[in-house]
Amino acid sequence: MVIDLRGRRYRLTPTALRRILVLVLLGALASFGGVAWKTFRIHQEIRALEAALEAQRRANRAIEEALGRASTPEAIESRARAVLGLVKPGEELVEVAIPVSPGDPYRVPRR
Numbered sequence: 001m002v003i004d005l006r007g008r009r010y011r012l013t014p015t016a017l018r019r020i021l022v023l024v025l026l027g028a029l030a031s032f033g034g035v036a037w038k039t040f041r042i043h044q045e046i047r048a049l050e051a052a053l054e055a056q057r058r059a060n061r062a063i064e065e066a067l068g069r070a071s072t073p074e075a076i077e078s079r080a081r082a083v084l085g086l087v088k089p090g091e092e093l094v095e096v097a098i099p100v101s102p103g104d105p106y107r108v109p110r111r
Contacts, residue, residue, distance in 0.1 A: 001012045012020075069075060080086045087093050100107045 001017070003010045003012060070079075085093065
């Protein structure tokens with residue numbers, strides 16, 4: 001095969017054509033390989049974000065269920081009794097006193 005460039009004639013041998021073809025294919029592969037690698041990394045990141053999103057959705061559902069259970073009148077009353085020490089009208093609160101020795105450094109003096 002003969003190529004004419006700027007008035008000069010060049011003869012391409014089959015070996016030269018193969019080398020040119022290999023170089024062109026390597027260039028295309030390098031270009032495509034970079035794009036393929038970036039695409040692969042983006043897909044990995046998407047999968048990781050989807051997994052994190054699903055874990056957060058599960059955590060949100062658990063919080064919503066706990067909030068639903070804590071909002072019932074029975075749960076509110078139980079919490080008010082345990083934490084605040086509240087009693088209903090007509091009920092009596094009985095606290096058990098723990099005896100301490102007179103020499104106990106944590107003993108609260110009477111007024």
